[in-house]
Amino acid sequence: MESSSKRWVRIIPVAFIMYMTAYMDRINVSMILPYIDKSFNLSSADIGIAAGIFFVGYMILQIPAAILADKWSAKKVVFILIVLWSIAAMCTSLVQNKTQLFVLRLLLGVFEGGVWPSVLVLLAKWFPSGERARANAFWMINMPLSAVIMAPITGWLLSVTNWRMVFLIEGLLPLLWGFVWWFSIEDSPAVSKWVSTEEKKYIEDTIAKENENKPKGTGYGSAFKNPIVILLLIAYFFWMSGFYGYTMWVPSVVKDFKGLSSSLVGLISAVPFIFAMIAMAFNSSLSDKRRQREIHVAIPLLIGAFGLIGGQYLAHTAVTKMIFLVISAIGVYAPYGPFWAIPTDILRPELAAAAMGLINALGNLGGFLGPYIVGWIQGKFGGYLGFIVLGIFLIITAAVSIVIKSSRNKVPSAE
Numbered sequence: 001m002e003s004s005s006k007r008w009v010r011i012i013p014v015a016f017i018m019y020m021t022a023y024m025d026r027i028n029v030s031m032i033l034p035y036i037d038k039s040f041n042l043s044s045a046d047i048g049i050a051a052g053i054f055f056v057g058y059m060i061l062q063i064p065a066a067i068l069a070d071k072w073s074a075k076k077v078v079f080i081l082i083v084l085w086s087i088a089a090m091c092t093s094l095v096q097n098k099t100q101l102f103v104l105r106l107l108l109g110v111f112e113g114g115v116w117p118s119v120l121v122l123l124a125k126w127f128p129s130g131e132r133a134r135a136n137a138f139w140m141i142n143m144p145l146s147a148v149i150m151a152p153i154t155g156w157l158l159s160v161t162n163w164r165m166v167f168l169i170e171g172l173l174p175l176l177w178g179f180v181w182w183f184s185i186e187d188s189p190a191v192s193k194w195v196s197t198e199e200k201k202y203i204e205d206t207i208a209k210e211n212e213n214k215p216k217g218t219g220y221g222s223a224f225k226n227p228i229v230i231l232l233l234i235a236y237f238f239w240m241s242g243f244y245g246y247t248m249w250v251p252s253v254v255k256d257f258k259g260l261s262s263s264l265v266g267l268i269s270a271v272p273f274i275f276a277m278i279a280m281a282f283n284s285s286l287s288d289k290r291r292q293r294e295i296h297v298a299i300p301l302l303i304g305a306f307g308l309i310g311g312q313y314l315a316h317t318a319v320t321k322m323i324f325l326v327i328s329a330i331g332v333y334a335p336y337g338p339f340w341a342i343p344t345d346i347l348r349p350e351l352a353a354a355a356m357g358l359i360n361a362l363g364n365l366g367g368f369l370g371p372y373i374v375g376w377i378q379g380k381f382g383g384y385l386g387f388i389v390l391g392i393f394l395i396i397t398a399a400v401s402i403v404i405k406s407s408r409n410k411v412p413s414a415e
Helices: 007-027 029-040 044-052 054-058 062-094 098-113 115-126 129-140 142-160 163-184 197-211 220-225 227-255 262-290 295-314 318-333 336-346 349-363 366-381 386-410
Strands: none
Touching (some): 062 115, 062 163, 062 349, 142 262, 220 227, 227 295, 227 336, 262 295, 366 386
């Protein structure tokens, strides 16, 4: 059933490209900021704020959007948010000072924030547990692919036009793709006309059977109080601190390689993310095959920590620095599929939706902490000492993942 399923070629690619445009608008600022700096005289700390304030806004709609997606329509929630974030992204081209820049980055975070949990709710209705890590990962590969494709494009655009036009052009893309989303996506197999009766029965029966032994809870509060959800939140916070601190500052590391144009910086910056895509697909496939989640979160993060910390002591040339950037990228990206399969493994759909919103909302505050710490340390001490701190954050996440595994073994029902 799975190999011939239309779900993999109908749902995943449309969601994939949709979120790739979102992720592009999120990370392009890391390449554009050095050019904005010339206009607004941004300090290293200001650059960290501009990169990280997105995540303050990002938390606001997480839980409401997830609940709306589950109770009303993931398709409609995502479409509305696409339109709003596209407008915010294009308006960034008009900013006249750093305060306006910060405000629009904040609004971009607000509007993009509800998309992630809404799509996770959608995927949970289309893909049973045995397929879910792969479904999550194949969709989430859009993140490193955005860097592979968009970093060179952003670099090229910066070489032929100004940073304002880059924000405008790249902000328009999600609005155009939003209409493809609207006409292609359905909320569940039950309302889809293109799903065969056999496949519809397979999906609905399998998911219903998986949900039989999950705790029903007594409202969303029971999801928020679930000890495993709390541990997932802690893990995600430290992971995102390391993750976004790394991704936001990769172009800055590459830019220090002598004699590179902005276009070449974009091309070289994309290399680690190619390896990240391969790692995400491989790790999620192993996770589904072995029906193990936490180990496939912890081991990659330890690899990422080695890349971030080891690179500060062992990388002394451009080539060795690039090698350690690749190792780090593999480590910080590979856990995505298995990690986001855990909430839907342990909770019924209506509770998992709220739990995923909470985890992504508060956990992504780490997306503010990571870039800011790197910027602050760079401004205070110079060099890349901040990456050592980010590596420690990844080690903490790996340790919490092992605690989650132990907790799930003791309480299989995850009550």
